[in-house]
Amino acid sequence: MRGKMAETTQTVTAKAAQSKEKASRAEAVYRRRFERHLDELKWLYMELYDNGSMFAELCDCLHRFYEERDRELKKKDMEREKCPGWYRGNDMLGMMLYIDNFAGNLRGVEEKLAYIKSCNVNYIHLMPFLDTPKGRSDGGYAVADFRKVQPELGTMEDLESLTAACRREGISVCMDFVMNHTSEEHEWARRARAGEGEYMSRYFFFDNDTIPAEYEKTVPQVFPTTAPGNFTYLADAGHYVMTSFYPYQWDLNYRNPRVFNEMMYNFLYLANKGIDIMRIDAVPYIWKELHTQCRNLKQVHTIVRMMRMISEIVCPGVLLLGEVVMEPEKVAPYFGTLEKPECHMLYNVTTMATTWHTVATRDVRLLKRQLDIVGGLPKEYVFLNYLRCHDDIGWGLDYATLRLWGFEERSHKQYLNNYFQGYEGESSSKGELYNADPVSGDARFCGTTASMCGIETAACLQNEKAMELAVRQDVTLHAYMFMQSGIPVLYSGDEIGRVNDYSYKENPDKAADSRYIHRGRMDWTLAEQASDEKTVSGQIFQSLDRLEKIRRSEKVFATRADMRTVDTKDTNVLCIGRAYEREEILGVFNFSEYDKEVSLSGVDGEYTNLLTGERMGTEKIPLPAYGFYYLKKNL
Ligand code: GLC
Numbered sequence: 001m002r003g004k005m006a007e008t009t010q011t012v013t014a015k016a017a018q019s020k021e022k023a024s025r026a027e028a029v030y031r032r033r034f035e036r037h038l039d040e041l042k043w044l045y046m047e048l049y050d051n052g053s054m055f056a057e058l059c060d061c062l063h064r065f066y067e068e069r070d071r072e073l074k075k076k077d078m079e080r081e082k083c084p085g086w087y088r089g090n091d092m093l094g095m096m097l098y099i100d101n102f103a104g105n106l107r108g109v110e111e112k113l114a115y116i117k118s119c120n121v122n123y124i125h126l127m128p129f130l131d132t133p134k135g136r137s138d139g140g141y142a143v144a145d146f147r148k149v150q151p152e153l154g155t156m157e158d159l160e161s162l163t164a165a166c167r168r169e170g171i172s173v174c175m176d177f178v179m180n181h182t183s184e185e186h187e188w189a190r191r192a193r194a195g196e197g198e199y200m201s202r203y204f205f206f207d208n209d210t211i212p213a214e215y216e217k218t219v220p221q222v223f224p225t226t227a228p229g230n231f232t233y234l235a236d237a238g239h240y241v242m243t244s245f246y247p248y249q250w251d252l253n254y255r256n257p258r259v260f261n262e263m264m265y266n267f268l269y270l271a272n273k274g275i276d277i278m279r280i281d282a283v284p285y286i287w288k289e290l291h292t293q294c295r296n297l298k299q300v301h302t303i304v305r306m307m308r309m310i311s312e313i314v315c316p317g318v319l320l321l322g323e324v325v326m327e328p329e330k331v332a333p334y335f336g337t338l339e340k341p342e343c344h345m346l347y348n349v350t351t352m353a354t355t356w357h358t359v360a361t362r363d364v365r366l367l368k369r370q371l372d373i374v375g376g377l378p379k380e381y382v383f384l385n386y387l388r389c390h391d392d393i394g395w396g397l398d399y400a401t402l403r404l405w406g407f408e409e410r411s412h413k414q415y416l417n418n419y420f421q422g423y424e425g426e427s428s429s430k431g432e433l434y435n436a437d438p439v440s441g442d443a444r445f446c447g448t449t450a451s452m453c454g455i456e457t458a459a460c461l462q463n464e465k466a467m468e469l470a471v472r473q474d475v476t477l478h479a480y481m482f483m484q485s486g487i488p489v490l491y492s493g494d495e496i497g498r499v500n501d502y503s504y505k506e507n508p509d510k511a512a513d514s515r516y517i518h519r520g521r522m523d524w525t526l527a528e529q530a531s532d533e534k535t536v537s538g539q540i541f542q543s544l545d546r547l548e549k550i551r552r553s554e555k556v557f558a559t560r561a562d563m564r565t566v567d568t569k570d571t572n573v574l575c576i577g578r579a580y581e582r583e584e585i586l587g588v589f590n591f592s593e594y595d596k597e598v599s600l601s602g603v604d605g606e607y608t609n610l611l612t613g614e615r616m617g618t619e620k621i622p623l624p625a626y627g628f629y630y631l632k633k634n635l
Contacts, residue, residue: 026074030066033316034059037309040340044302049257058261065268066314072167073274077317087172087319087344087487088382090557093548094174094489096125096389099153101521102492106154110162113169115527119495119541120548123487124166125174125279127390129153133185135509136248139390139519141176141281142183146266156273163274174277174321175270179263180285181249189250193237202259203250204242204288206231211290212240219244219294222285223435230294244285244294254286254303264310271315278311279321280304280343284330296330304334304342319344321384327396328373335381348374348383348486353396355387355477356445356452360419360427362592364574366401368565371576375485375563382559383486387477388452388494392434392444392515410441420445420452426593428454428466430500432514448518449494450474455536456499469593471497471536473626475543476589480628482551483576483587485559491518495544496526496537550610550630556580567601573623575600584633585610588623596623607631 045055069077080086095116103109109126116124128140131148140150149155163173182189192199206212212231219230222245231240232247242251252259267278287299304322311318322334322343328350336342351370358367374383395416399409418424420431431447450456454470474497482488501520504510530541551557561580568575572592578585586603590596600618607616610630621629 029074029078030063030313033313034062037313041306041309041313044306045257048299048302049260051257054257054261058264061261061265062268062310062314065265065272069272069315070274072164073272073315073317076167077315080317085560088559090555091552092123092487093119093121093551094123094125094384094487095119095121095492095495096127096174096489097492097522098127098390098519099129101519103522105152106149106158106162110158110165113165113171116171117169118530119490120545120552121490122170123172123174123277123489125277125489128176128178129159130178133183133248136183136185136246137509138246138249139513139515141178142181142185142246142249143178144183144185145187147269159273163276167274172276173274174279175275176281177267177270177278178281179252179267180282181243181245181251184248184250186250192241192250193234195237200239201256202253204253206240207238209233209240212242214290215242215288215294218291242288245282251288252286253288254299260303260306264307267307268310268314271311271318275318277319277321277345279323280307281323283322283334283343284324284326296326296333301333301336301342305336305340308336308342321345321347323347325349325391325394325396332377332381338378338380345382345384345487347389348385348484350396350398351383351484352386353393354398355480356393356420357395357397357416358574358591359452359473359477360416360425362572363405364589364591365405365571366398367574369401370398371484371563371565371574375565379485379560383484384489385481385484385486386489386491387481388447388449388491388518389489390491390515390519392446394444413443414441417443417445420447422457428457428470430454430456432500432517434514446514446517447500448498448520449477449491450497450540451500451518453477455497459499459536467536469626471539472624474540475547476626476628478544479547479630480574480576480587480589482547482557483563483578483630485561485563485578488551490544493520493522495541496523496530497540498523498526546611547630554583554585554610554632556583556585566603568598569601570596570598572596573598577603582635586618586631586633587628588621588631589628590623590626593625595625597621598623606634608634 099106099109103112129149130143131145131150132140132142133144149159166173188199188202192203215230230242230244232243233240243249244251254260284296284300286303287297288294289297308320320343324331324334324346331346334343334346351374354367354370358364395413417433419427420429422429430451431445433443434446436443453474458467458470500517504516510516526537529535529537532538533542556578561578564577566575566577573596574589576587598621603618609616610632616631
């Protein structure tokens with residue numbers, strides 16, 4: 001008896017010693033990370049805020065969030081620290097989805113992980129799910145509480161359960177961190193509206209319009225038709241408040257260190273729920289300065305750099321994905337430098353818009369140029385490639401170059417919008433304008449990939465030939481997207497060719513926002529046809545499946561490979577070459593409805609068609625209308 005007790009006491013002591021040792025090891029890890037960044041973090045913080053006590057508070061809280069971080073997550077952090085390029089391989093494939101549309105709620109998504117895996121997807125972007133007011137939510141981008149899930153979608157426990165299940169399945173989870181603004185229903189906003197100075201100073205409040213009017217002189221508008229001006233007058237409070245997006249989204253004032261600290265705590269709180277990728281929403285807008293455009297200011301980079309260091313200290317497994325929907329010169333700086341990196345990933349937005357320009361014109365010249373620019377960037381830069389996302393397509397193209405070829409900005413935008421509505425230029429596309437400005441004639445565009453490729457029209461007309469071409473174009477666009485360097489992300493529903501959903505017009509909360517046309521419900525009946533190649537959904541699903549498997553098995557698809565375009569002597573046909581070590585792959589894509597015969601200049605040797613296994617040369621290759629090849633060089 002006594003022996004047993006002694007043994008138990010010994011085990012308890014041993015266990016206590018073990019856990020003490022573990023704790024001190026974890027502490028040493030933290031110290032190492034903290035020490036590595038302390039000087040620079042402090043320097044930047046003091047430069048921006050000159051407030052030592054707020055910095056001390058930040059440091060204390062970082063430590064607390066680290067202590068609270070789950071052991072499993074800490075383990076993953078260490079693995080990723082050892083392999084910092086974990087997201088740059090050829091095995092990554094993303095999918096973005098709305099939780100309610102896809103599976104009702106978070107539990108539903110967890111139940112559908114098998115489907116997600118069957119799409120070869122190992123990264124899901126859960127569209128905004130934090131608490132947001134009904135009808136004034138901007139699709140969830142107006143957050144009322146950063147620590148609460150929308151009740152219809154579930155709870156924080158459900159989120160943790162989903163991220164844990166994803167971790168077991170090797171799926172990374174991305175969420176939006178909407179840091180530029182809060183909803184007017186957020187506690188801070190309510191207290192600011194009630195006149196509490198402490199909270200008013202977390203936003204931009206003015207008791208008359210003098211300063212707002214000064215801002216308006218230089219700040220362009222994001223939503224010119226739905227929200228004219230960058231300020232909203234609150235009649236009850238007798239104040240103007242800055243609202244760059246919708247009037248119910250109040251811009252946060254990052255000049256106030258309390259805002260920065262608290263938002264970082266929210267960020268870490270969410271990271272600790274098992275999130276792998278934080279999409280920093282609308283990041284170029286987060287710093288405001290009178291007499292500037294209030295976009296991409298240098299303080300924005302200071303803040304993003306601090307966020308990067310903070311996440312490397314507390315949760316280095318987490319990636320930052322910057323949402324910078326801007327021209328290319330403005331995008332790349334958000335990667336920071338090699339020594340002082342900012343975001344891990346950025347959207348390849350200009351390439352996306354240029355792709356649709358190419359679809360509408362059949363002219364690949366601008367896309368070729370754009371791809372060569374991206375291909376010439378450092379290999380450390382990881383782009384997120386996509387055809388469609390939850391937002392509209394803005395026609396941010398390189399008009400200086402287009403002008404040389406006779407395209408004029410205003411009339412070309414009009415052509416693109418007409419084309420995609422199906423009005424002009426041999427088009428069978430369907431979709432709707434977004435934020436059409438009758439004064440400037442400017443508009444952006446909404447629709448799903450399938451509808452923009454003519455699948456909806458072909459189905460309406462029951463035209464089999466047109467359907468065959470539309471499906472081929474849809475698949476070819478995906479094949480082309482997979483050829484780019486970075487992480488391809490599918491828009492949920494695209495894998496089964498989901499068309500536009502017009503039901504949003506009957507919902508008064510959504511009717512004014514045409515982006516809902518491509519935010520429809522997942523059609524699980526269509527998904528059931530995924531393995532049946534006699535159906536349109538099955539054809540798309542199976543074709544993408546083959547491409548995704550090729551991409552995953554060939555290392556020339558990794559981000560570190562070289563990417564360049566090859567001249568095809570045909571403005572309708574694009575050729576992308578990828579090379580890594582001794583391996584080479586060519587992707588040849590016909591953007592026109594004509595059958596072609598293509599000769600690739602400057603490439604020789606024998607190739608294998610990766611889809612059929614057939615041997616092929618590079619001269620006089622027959623290329624069907626909207627068809628493509630993946631060719632691998634024989635060694
Ligand atoms: C981002 C989102 C968009 C939202 C805006 C304001 O651009 O993608 O959907 O309207 O931010 O938060």
